[in-house]
Amino acid sequence: MKIIAFLLLCTSISVYGQARQDLSHLFDSTGPAHPKVLYTYKGTRIIMGHSTDMLRKHELDFRVDHRFGDLAGEFGGAKTFYGIDNSTDIRIGLEYGISDRLMAGLGRSKGSGEQHQLIDLLVKYKLVEQTQDSHVPVSVALLGTAVMSCMTSEEDPHKAAWFGDGSDRMSYVAQGIVSRKFGDKLAFSLSPTYVHRNRVGYMDMNNLFALGVGGRLKVSKRIGIVAEYFYPFRSQASRDYYKSQGITFYNPLGVGLEIETGGHVFHINFTNSSAIQETQFIPETTTSWLQGQFRWGFNISRRFTLFGKKDWKK
Amino acid sequence: MKNLFLLFSLVMITSAVSAQDVFSCRNTRFSFFSSAPLEDIEAKTDKGVSAINVKTGAIYFKVPIASFQFRKKLMQDHFNQNYLESDKFPFAEFKGKVVENADLSRNGTYEVIVEGTLNLHGVDKAYREKGTITVKDGNITAGSTFNIRVADHRIDVPSMVVKNVAEVVAVTVNAVYTAAVNR
Numbered sequence: 001m002k003i004i005a006f007l008l009l010c011t012s013i014s015v016y017g018q019a020r021q022d023l024s025h026l027f028d029s030t031g032p033a034h035p036k037v038l039y040t041y042k043g044t045r046i047i048m049g050h051s052t053d054m055l056r057k058h059e060l061d062f063r064v065d066h067r068f069g070d071l072a073g074e075f076g077g078a079k080t081f082y083g084i085d086n087s088t089d090i091r092i093g094l095e096y097g098i099s100d101r102l103m104a105g106l107g108r109s110k111g112s113g114e115q116h117q118l119i120d121l122l123v124k125y126k127l128v129e130q131t132q133d134s135h136v137p138v139s140v141a142l143l144g145t146a147v148m149s150c151m152t153s154e155e156d157p158h159k160a161a162w163f164g165d166g167s168d169r170m171s172y173v174a175q176g177i178v179s180r181k182f183g184d185k186l187a188f189s190l191s192p193t194y195v196h197r198n199r200v201g202y203m204d205m206n207n208l209f210a211l212g213v214g215g216r217l218k219v220s221k222r223i224g225i226v227a228e229y230f231y232p233f234r235s236q237a238s239r240d241y242y243k244s245q246g247i248t249f250y251n252p253l254g255v256g257l258e259i260e261t262g263g264h265v266f267h268i269n270f271t272n273s274s275a276i277q278e279t280q281f282i283p284e285t286t287t288s289w290l291q292g293q294f295r296w297g298f299n300i301s302r303r304f305t306l307f308g309k310k311d312w313k314k
Numbered sequence: 315m316k317n318l319f320l321l322f323s324l325v326m327i328t329s330a331v332s333a334q335d336v337f338s339c340r341n342t343r344f345s346f347f348s349s350a351p352l353e354d355i356e357a358k359t360d361k362g363v364s365a366i367n368v369k370t371g372a373i374y375f376k377v378p379i380a381s382f383q384f385r386k387k388l389m390q391d392h393f394n395q396n397y398l399e400s401d402k403f404p405f406a407e408f409k410g411k412v413v414e415n416a417d418l419s420r421n422g423t424y425e426v427i428v429e430g431t432l433n434l435h436g437v438d439k440a441y442r443e444k445g446t447i448t449v450k451d452g453n454i455t456a457g458s459t460f461n462i463r464v465a466d467h468r469i470d471v472p473s474m475v476v477k478n479v480a481e482v483v484a485v486t487v488n489a490v491y492t493a494a495v496n497r
Binding site: 221261 | 338365372373385395401402404407
């Protein structure tokens with residue numbers, strides 16, 4: 001009796017199986033188990049600082065970044081065409097994706113701070129990638145930058161741009177970038193940063209920690225709003241000393257609009273910091289939004305694909 | 315004991331029958347080609363899946379949109395973000411039937427017509443396309459090339475790039491099936 005019942009069950013199962021016309025049930029678990037979150041940001045930068053996004057293997061990014069003069073305040077207004085007549089910093093850089101997780105770049109910038117004529121070398125590595133099911137809740141990237149000033153040394157040995165030997169020309173940044181994308185429109189980042197400058201002025205700090213906060217809100221398929229803020233942990237003693245010298249340090253704040261036009265990503269932004277390099281805008285921003293000392297900035301990124309034609313054809 | 319043996323053989327037979335009917339492929343290749351005045355765009359993936367029931371003629375395809383690889387990664391970015399919106403519509407799926415009379419349980423190469431519904435970019439559209447199915451000693455391969463009009467699936471091509479992206483994209487699919495374990 002038991003066996004007959006079991007037999008009936010077997011037949012019913014096999015009939016049920018054959019009755020299924022829809023074959024989709026065979027693939028209920030198609031796709032990777034933990035799909036990655038793609039495109040947290042539009043490019044490798046948020047505004048001034050880096051995002052967790054990378055260039056991919058064989059991609060070359062040609063970048064031109066500008067910061068103009070004060071838009072308003074004492075040095076801005078109609079007489080400088082709202083700052084456009086003055087360029088405080090310009091960087092031209094070439095960056096390359098060595099793999100999907102590792103990129104390197106070389107840039108030259110004017111410099112806006114104590115030191116000028118800067119050459120920078122950067123390496124960024126993507127450590128982990130956020131997944132859609134939050135199995136990995138965040139993306140993490142690590143950035144290392146070395147900056148060398150090529151300017152002629154100042155004659156006054158008290159100045160930050162007086163160079164005793166080659167190592168005095170060097171500054172470094174180590175940064176971790178942690179980002180999370182919420183839904184398909186909003187992204188948010190935290191960037192703990194360490195800036196080391198071999199050569200600084202009296203009472204300035206060789207080693208400075210800072211925390212960056214950034215975010216992006218996508219408003220349409222091709223337009224996003226970005227914002228970024230850095231808080232440098234400068235000591236009170238250093239702040240007080242510089243205040244007595246008539247110099248106040250401000251925290252860099254930027255807001256911007258990113259527009260994608262085919263092969264370009266075009267950034268229009270406003271920042272109070274006048275410099276482009278992390279080694280300068282984090283510790284050396286002395287311009288304030290409240291005094292009209294903010295400026296237009298443009299970042300233009302043009303990405304090309306080199307090589308890989310053969311690899312791809314396989 | 316005799317009964318038990320009978321039972322086992324019956325279970326074996328029933329499972330064998332259903333396994334013979336359904337064939338599946340977990341590395342179905344998809345590629346597409348867009349030819350426009352300014353540039354040709356090509357992408358491919360082998361992460362698609364497919365299944366075919368040789369008795370009923372039912373056929374099924376599914377492919378993760380984000381798995382398509384382009385040589386130029388910027389194109390891949392635009393494909394996922396702006397055109398196919400793979401965040402919102404992660405898969406393309408086809409459910410259909412081989413309508414031509416072809417006895418797929420026998421060896422041979424068959425030119426067939428497949429009818430069904432393709433869900434792409436969240437938009438369903440009925441298709442009736444030609445394909446080839448080859449059966450050889452229990453191995454089945456299937457292939458087809460057909461055209462998709464991007465506008466049919468509400469894929470937006472801005473006027474700025476009409477010279478870069480074709481209105482009609484040729485899609486090629488190839489699957490090599492093995493007998494599926496019925497689950």
